[in-house]
Amino acid sequence: MHTPVCVQDFETHAFQVLAKGPLDYYKSGAGDQLTLENNRKAFSKLRIRPRCFRDVSTRNLSTTVMGTTVCVPFGIAPTAMQKLAHPDGEIASVRAAEKMGTIFILSTISTTSLEDVAAAAPNAHKWYQLYIYKDREITANLVKRAEAAGFKAIVLTVDSPRFGIRRDDIRNNFKIPPHLTLANFVGDKATNVSRAQSGSGIANYVISLFDPALVWEDIAWLRQLTTLPIVVKGILTAEDAQKAVKMGVSGIMVSNHGGRQVDGVPASIEALPEVVKAVGDQVEVYMDGGIRQGVDVFKALALGAKMVFVGRPNLWGLAYNGEEGATKVLDTLKFELDNVMSLSGCTSIKEVTSDLVVHKSYYSRL
Amino acid sequence: MHTPVCVQDFETHAFQVLAKGPLDYYKSGAGDQLTLENNRKAFSKLRIRPRCFRDVSTRNLSTTVMGTTVCVPFGIAPTAMQKLAHPDGEIASVRAAEKMGTIFILSTISTTSLEDVAAAAPNAHKWYQLYIYKDREITANLVKRAEAAGFKAIVLTVDSPRFGIRRDDIRNNFKIPPHLTLANFVGDKATNVSRAQSGSGIANYVISLFDPALVWEDIAWLRQLTTLPIVVKGILTAEDAQKAVKMGVSGIMVSNHGGRQVDGVPASIEALPEVVKAVGDQVEVYMDGGIRQGVDVFKALALGAKMVFVGRPNLWGLAYNGEEGATKVLDTLKFELDNVMSLSGCTSIKEVTSDLVVHKSYYSRL
Amino acid sequence: MHTPVCVQDFETHAFQVLAKGPLDYYKSGAGDQLTLENNRKAFSKLRIRPRCFRDVSTRNLSTTVMGTTVCVPFGIAPTAMQKLAHPDGEIASVRAAEKMGTIFILSTISTTSLEDVAAAAPNAHKWYQLYIYKDREITANLVKRAEAAGFKAIVLTVDSPRFGIRRDDIRNNFKIPPHLTLANFVGDKATNVSRAQSGSGIANYVISLFDPALVWEDIAWLRQLTTLPIVVKGILTAEDAQKAVKMGVSGIMVSNHGGRQVDGVPASIEALPEVVKAVGDQVEVYMDGGIRQGVDVFKALALGAKMVFVGRPNLWGLAYNGEEGATKVLDTLKFELDNVMSLSGCTSIKEVTSDLVVHKSYYSRL
Amino acid sequence: MHTPVCVQDFETHAFQVLAKGPLDYYKSGAGDQLTLENNRKAFSKLRIRPRCFRDVSTRNLSTTVMGTTVCVPFGIAPTAMQKLAHPDGEIASVRAAEKMGTIFILSTISTTSLEDVAAAAPNAHKWYQLYIYKDREITANLVKRAEAAGFKAIVLTVDSPRFGIRRDDIRNNFKIPPHLTLANFVGDKATNVSRAQSGSGIANYVISLFDPALVWEDIAWLRQLTTLPIVVKGILTAEDAQKAVKMGVSGIMVSNHGGRQVDGVPASIEALPEVVKAVGDQVEVYMDGGIRQGVDVFKALALGAKMVFVGRPNLWGLAYNGEEGATKVLDTLKFELDNVMSLSGCTSIKEVTSDLVVHKSYYSRL
Ligand SMILES: Cc1cc2nc3c(=O)[nH]c(=O)nc-3n(C[C@H](O)[C@H](O)[C@H](O)COP(=O)(O)O)c2cc1C
Ligand SMILES: Cc1cc2nc3c(=O)[nH]c(=O)nc-3n(C[C@H](O)[C@H](O)[C@H](O)COP(=O)(O)O)c2cc1C
């Protein structure tokens, strides 16, 4: 195996080394996986219109997110159970993010406790991804612990009253291996993903524990628990974006959960413009889904994302070799983004403007 | 072979276990099979715009069809000669439908008599699919027997003055095997599909016996035979839909006969919106063709279908293991539909509205 | 090998039995063969909107072409050197056309003399395809002989001042085999396709003998030679169609020469509507290129062609077994056209109207 | 191996005979290579609308470029290090161009010095492609030497403040082989591409030596160095084209550097119309990228290019057998262009007008 030169190389490697259960869990999308595929293909339908002969001798890739400066406009999306990829799991990821000076979002269903993650990377920009459990005490507890541990935002995932149908997890009767735990819950009733007798263990876990009765008004309940800003994750329509704004959220993450919920929803990058248009300057808009290279980041920024996040690329980096692999993935994206900015005439993130990216249909009118 | 987790798994299994003649008969479309393929592909061009954070803790999948409540908005389309798939044939299918609380449509050219089907599942919602024979006495007889046996609607197939050209049936010189009969005709002249010397036995049967001279006005003749509501099956244009409405039908089934008649007609899901628009609230519109998963049902409902039907999926279920297999297919669809409804914010069928589904071209305008 | 059930089966057979030189000559298109491929693909982008419940108990497939009745709306396009496919060559083809009651167009560069063709099928509708040679005497002679022999129209090919670049003919150094001759020229200087030392023999023949200086006004010269109606073959634009009409031609054949001239021109079926629109009722419009099945004929008629022609299908029929094979090909097309007419509600050619066929983009507007 | 009959044949041959390092360097595009691929695919979406029956007995393929007559409207684009393809390198190329009577553009990073190139083909139309080095003395020196040696224009490449990410060059740790040098720099500090320890040697070379601080105003500096006309190469937008015009350039080359800079920019042929429209008659517009056959040249001319250039085809010709191979490639293109002009009714370059080429979407409106 060659040293990876792009995220796809890390992916190819991970496909070779990971065990079937975890690999399928990581890579799968819902149903026929058309949305999963489209998350990538939709990027290839966007064209960059580069500008030449601007002084690009120095580029500044940093941006601000809710007032805080981050070194690059891409961070790490929350993905569950990262120890399936490498024994260091979430610790390796958060340290890679810390080194890069960017945001790491910890999943509620992580294999490392939020306190351990916080302790391992005290200077990282850490956000905490929240699933709301039927048992509101469990939930409130998580939020308070996250705030106490130094997490800087709550990322409330709104697309998962239950999980999408990921066929390979059902076929594999996917369970969390005995040596791992959902570390945020040690001792309480939300611990166990392995008890499923048949079907997908993770889907059954979600069905039994997550609260499917949530409505937009429940955000008010969350707000009185914490002073942290709230980002809602999983929005794909202008309608929902406006509802979120009305509830006073600080940020919106356009996301289709990596194509893992409903097969048939738009690619995240397809849905981004309508959300950006709907919310205007009221809140910041982020996105994840299908980001694999610098040009993808560039396109998403041009279409109005303030920041983007990568899910699977981080997992492939972990599988390569833990913190070092995760770091290499982020370095690769930075190198690529720096390159496309240089070659498109942009020296700062705010210069990545909407006129630099068009849909390919722009070129079918002669 | 793994336990099937989706309709495609049942299909893969059936392709392995069925004999060539029956398999080709079941799976074939007309000509180059482009419409057959497009029946599926057209679904993948539709995008679901899901809504988050609605209380989806309970979902009600039932709907009403011509005033009657059914438990799910999908039923079983009429397909001929189901004993080619499993010895229990139509009996197995109707019982699966009965268990699911949905509609079973019995083909005129079934391998079980309509009386036996009725007796096997007295509580099922049973409709009777009618082909009109040149011999009107045979035809009238069928209608009266169906009404007497407790069928609740006549589904008049209007797209088959003869059959389309299914090349493999010609190559196979497809005939009904000696141990099976067209059970609705035992003893009379419409019994025999096996007498063809060359070419497709079923096509020759149709040519010699079905009436190709039918016009819309003939529906009047049918109406005076029975008090049952009439559904016309096989409509693909606004023009024909309006003619059907004028003749006083109670329902219209948008269908291209599973891509088996003219290769080159639109996918059913493509034709659905123009029919829905043409008839407005005057009659109910149903559709079949290419439905293979919950998201397909969801898309068809959003585009205005009151109910959808599956043809081949039921046959693949039968081939898996009779009534149990047919039941599993229906259960799979229900599980999937329930899932997509949860994840799109719908708790009842009437909430599956047209704004939840768009053509993918919606996303090519930045 | 199975009995062929469609034109593609005849093609598959021909690909197996013909020698490389002739096969490549027959099947090739120019350049990258994109137009060749598109001649087929463009048909698959058209959708038929069938009408149900019309009395289709009898169908009449006959039509009139310049006042004469033919039994089917498809005939045989001129293709050179048919003895490469079968020893009976053009004789077999013309007899198949005679049996079918349709038009056979004889190529100028045939391997059977026009007199022999005429004698073999005295009752066939025969048209003579003309290339104009630099030597106008040779040309005038051909026209007069054709008229004398009973051909009923001159089909003047206007797309071939030289031949397109067919790479395999160059690679094969394609020549006419020694036992065949260009039979219309026996004894005169236009006989020999085999003298090329390198490259494509047929291309070199054309370069040295055909007149590339022709202009629309030269049609006047042709008209004074004969009283036969003139059809111009090879038109792809409204502009040229209007010029042809001005020169008093009786018919226009929309054609890209089977994709053999310029790679990159539209499919014939793509160009048809603009020509039909440009000429209105002034002259009849025909087309060839990519017709392989009944539904293709149906689509072309709906888009305004009065008659269509097949080139390669006839050659594949010849290769199957001469006159019998050519007959089977025509029978297959007739059977298929009859079927699609029945299933679309048309009982005569004039009922195949433009509202029955739409571009697939018609279905992308919800 | 057969004698090549088209550029693709030369390419196939080169893929077999070149060593991996040079081959990958030559063939690669940036990133996922979608722009590289699209440079070709975009041509296939354009349709030629040919005109028949014009006198095409003689065709004149010559055109004028900035007042000078060239024999064909295509020339050789600057590509670096041609001795990787054949020991005669740039000398072979320039002689092929000289024989054809067309333009040869010498790369700054050539493996033959500009003086040797000039001496080898004194009568060739030679242009000099310039990269501006941070060290302005080196740069000024190059320009003056080029003018002195008889080059007739400076082609200033504006799309390369650094190089795009060509993954195989990184994987191969691509370096210039020890027996070759960047011949324009012998002795000075800009000589060495082989010093890279890891990654792409050529990319590192560019990063360390090229000036990324250039702005449009720097063209003024260049203009006072030389009286030669300046062509800017690498423009893809109307905005940049207008800036170039304002700076007084004489020509604009629409180019994406053979898909080697940013993956995701439009195909050159896609970007051409917007540039042509933006500059009107103010300066001449040229293009390169994806030209492989006569029909491509034809399409680019119809869309407004005054002249086109080929990069890789020349390299494949060199790899075939030096000057002779390069000549054969040009001859092939000429033969093909002559053919398409004949068959489209054009006898001179100015007759290749914009109405002769349309986007394929022109044919989806019935
Ligand atoms: C294996 C896996 C686990 C995930 N777990 C979570 C999770 O626990 N919480 C959450 O909000 N999103 C989760 N996601 C979704 C990601 O946050 C993100 O939306 C998605 O991965 C982005 O797409 P990408 O993988 O193409 O970058 C998960 C995604 C994957 C692939
Ligand atoms: C094997 C087979 C037999 C069929 N027989 C009948 C029939 O007897 N009567 C009828 O109206 N439709 C018949 N159909 C058409 C179906 O009712 C239905 O329109 C079609 O199968 C729906 O498409 P699907 O198979 O993609 O679900 C048949 C279809 C198949 C595949």
Ligand SMILES: Cc1cc2nc3c(=O)[nH]c(=O)nc-3n(C[C@H](O)[C@H](O)[C@H](O)COP(=O)(O)O)c2cc1C
């Ligand atoms: C092998 C071959 C030879 C042909 N020879 C002639 C010819 O001599 N004269 C002519 O006008 N067209 C000729 N054509 C073009 C045909 O008349 C016709 O335009 C074309 O074959 C129609 O396309 P199809 O082959 O897809 O049906 C030839 C075509 C082929 C394939």
Ligand SMILES: Cc1cc2nc3c(=O)[nH]c(=O)nc-3n(C[C@H](O)[C@H](O)[C@H](O)COP(=O)(O)O)c2cc1C
């Ligand atoms: C191997 C290679 C080396 C190149 N070197 C240069 C160069 O030194 N300077 C430059 O301006 N363009 C360079 N180019 C870009 C070409 O001038 C031209 O834009 C491109 O090759 C055109 O695309 P084509 O290869 O599809 O014809 C290079 C391209 C290739 C493929």
